[in-house]
Amino acid sequence: MSEKVTIATVARHARVSRQTVSNVLNAPHIVREETRQRVQEAIAVLGYRANQAARQMRTGRSRLIAVRIEPTRDGINGSVLDRFLHGLTETADAAGYRVMLYTAGDDDQEIATYDDLLGAYDLDAFVLTGTKHGDPRTAWLADRGVPFVTFGRPWDDPESHPWVDVDNADGTAQATRRLLDTGHRRIAFIGWPEGSGVGDDRRTGWRTTLAAAGLDTDLHRATWDGIAEGERAMRDLLHLAEPPTAVVCASDSLALGALQAVGTAAPQVAVVGFDDTPVAAAVGLTSVSQPLAAAAARCVELLTGVLDGTHQTDPHVLLQPALVLRHTA
Amino acid sequence: MSEKVTIATVARHARVSRQTVSNVLNAPHIVREETRQRVQEAIAVLGYRANQAARQMRTGRSRLIAVRIEPTRDGINGSVLDRFLHGLTETADAAGYRVMLYTAGDDDQEIATYDDLLGAYDLDAFVLTGTKHGDPRTAWLADRGVPFVTFGRPWDDPESHPWVDVDNADGTAQATRRLLDTGHRRIAFIGWPEGSGVGDDRRTGWRTTLAAAGLDTDLHRATWDGIAEGERAMRDLLHLAEPPTAVVCASDSLALGALQAVGTAAPQVAVVGFDDTPVAAAVGLTSVSQPLAAAAARCVELLTGVLDGTHQTDPHVLLQPALVLRHTA
Structure with a gap:
């Protein structure tokens, strides 16, 4: 052969x-x-044999886990992955593992880095963040038999590998229900362009909750993430003949922009963000909080299970977020 | 013998x-x-011989650098070290080094972790953050001949090892000069209890600038870091017979608290924070910005110089911060 x-x-x-x-x-x-x-x-x-690096990884047990660190962006959304990283390092330490960091500008670079890392270090496994449709990274690792777990679902096939995620749709559903409960009927949504698993999921939670209440789901805008973008989308919504009285946003950045567009208008438009970042806490923004420490702990649990060959009751973990009420909704 | x-x-x-x-x-x-x-x-x-682990570190060249990751706190001040970590990982990557993370609750735990890490991995060097007077960590590493560089000065003896730091006193001096230039004469300072190198340095910058202008340096308060603590200290200052018209704070957390204490009082009291965190940007807080990417890059430069045996023009690097003007001063 x-x-x-x-x-x-x-x-x-x-x-x-x-x-x-x-x-x-x-x-x-x-x-x-x-x-x-x-x-x-x-x-x-x-007569298949897993490649050398991958076999070494399963037998050598370096107790090293690699995870990508994102470039610094506006410091708002980045704080989510930073908190995940803190939780991951703490739980990994407790389980006897160390975390190694790497950077990568895009998927191709990240895959090239896997190759480098597997050649240079006896890594035990990878933790991937930011999964998406048709993720080439998980396919690459799976092809080579390299153990990994993702924080984020495999959006194409939920059964394909061990993962931990947060139920984004449930988060925006909670936010929308809160607004319904406090009397709002014209509830808008500001999110990201279609096609991202997380973004679409957050939009779905808002839409299905409004639809279940028999209300209009037309009030939504899609834009790139950012404070200025959120402000622009909100201004646009406020200029409608029948503007919304409340808005659910796919991120705290968008929500901060929406807040700025709302300004000191009376009656005040309610605003809910997503991710419960330090900025949300500082400005009193009601926001959906992801259980990041728990997510990190479950990732380490799944990984050690895979590496030790012990069984997991469920290798697909979907955690529930919680709505943190502050001044804006 | x-x-x-x-x-x-x-x-x-x-x-x-x-x-x-x-x-x-x-x-x-x-x-x-x-x-x-x-x-x-x-x-x-x-007949001295550096210990095995330390010698391995200098000869083995694992191209692994270890750095501590702090526990998540209020997410405001923690973001400074997170940004440093991002910069460090990016620069280290470019120089062919990887960053390994560890956690430690206190100095004793951190030193025990050095021992563990040196035993388990062929580390090349450590990057230490949060230096202080009589730092037992640097003494431990120096005793064992383990290469390291600190982000933060060795406060007892500036010549003792390679370091990179930001000129904190210059940062608060810039803030104080800005307030003087905009007409303020009663300028307060809210900082931390005496004894921390960084905190004392930030107080000194305010004090010497006021003194040089022939003004009163009595208006200061010391408290633990935090938004609530800053608010309390500011309320206290505002209750004085002759309250300040402006305040320089040792952190953005304290400054946010001060802003809350000031509220919507007219005439508005000017507030300057320190660290230019994402929260400062979001609420329009004028703040002193540390050049964290540059600090990280210089740390990697010093380390690779030490590890490669190439000469550094100056192994003690003091970087200048910059005042970022927004709405509050």
């Missing part, structure tokens, strides 16, 4: 996805018995 | 400090020729 045997070869032979093969190698307990046997037979027949 | 030869033994024999011995081992170019020869003779006579 001259062709190099890869996970893709095994997957074709066993008539399963590449991610299922990766799961059989790294998290066999999440794969059905019958499927697992078929994959293991294919591995034996084809 | 039955006694174990340590850096302390070498230091006693050569009649220099332990840190000078450490410098001779790790950054010989910052030690005067005559002193260096005396130390090298003592090393030869006594």
Whole structure:
């Protein structure tokens, strides 16, 4: 057999996805018995061997976990991943693991960095953040049998690998219900352009809650994230013939912009943000809070389970956010 | 000779400090020729050998740098070290180094962690933050010949090891001059209890600038850091028979509290914070900005200089902060 045997070869032979093969190698307990046997037979027949770096990772046990650190942006949304990183480092420390950081400008760079890191260090696993539709990073790692867990769902196939996420739709649903309960009927939404899993999910929570209450779901705007962008979208909404009396925003940055557009108008328009950043606390913005320390702890739990080969009751963890009430709603 | 030869033994024999011995081992170019020869003779006579872990660090070149990540606090001041960490990871990446994180509750725990890390990983060096008077961490590392650089001065002896810092006194001096230039004469200061290098330095900048202008330096309060604490201190100042018309604060947290105490009083009391956090930007707070990306870059530069044995023109780097003007002053 001259062709190099890869996970893709095994997957074709066993008539399963590449991610299922990766799961059989790294998290066999999440794969059905019958499927697992078929994959293991294919591995034996084809003589598949996980690549050197990946095998080292499973056997060497460096107790090193790698995670990407994002470039500093406006310091508002970035604080979410910073808090996740703090929680990850603390929980990992307690479990005997250390966290190594890397940077990457885009997916291609990130994948190139995986290659570098796997060549240079005996990494045990990766924690990925910011998952998206058709994520090439998870496919790359799964192809090579490298253990990983994501903070963020695999948006295309929820079963494809271990993940922890926060129920974004539930967060905006809570925010919308709060506004309904306090008498609002014209409730707008300012979010991001369609196509991001997180952004679409946050819009869905607002829309389904309004629809269930028999109310109009026309009042929404999509824009890039940022304070200026939020202000512009809110001004636009306020110029409507029948403007909203309240707005749910997909981020605290957008909400801060909305607040600035609202200004000191009376009656005050209610504003709810998302992520409960330090800025929200400082300006009294009601906001949806993600349980970031818990999310980090569950990521470490899933990873150690995968690395130690101990079984997890559920390798897909969806955590509930909480609405933090302050002055703006 | 039955006694174990340590850096302390070498230091006693050569009649220099332990840190000078450490410098001779790790950054010989910052030690005067005559002193260096005396130390090298003592090393030869006594048969001193740096310990295994430390020697491995200098020869193995893992290209791994360790830095502590702080526990999440109010998210305001923590953002300063987070921004430093982002800068550090980015610059280190560019220089071919990776950053490993660890946590520690106090100095003893941090020193125990050094020991763990040096045993478990081939670390090249440490970056320390939050230096203070009589810092036991730098003494521990210097004793063992472990390369390190600090973000923050060694407050007891500025020559003792390579460091990068921001001129805090210059920051509050700039803030105070701005207030003088805009007509204020009763300018207060809210800072931290005496004894912290950074806090004392920030108070000094305010005091010397006022004194140079022939003005009163009695209007100051010391309190723990926090929004509530800043508010309390400001209320206290506003209750004076002759209250201040402006206040310089040692942090954005204190400044936010001061702003809340000032409320909508007319004439408005001017407020300046320190650290130019995202919260300051969001609420329009004038604040002193530390050049954190530059500080991180200089730390990596100093470290790679130490590790590569290339000379640094100056292993003690004091960077100038900049006042960012917004609505509050």
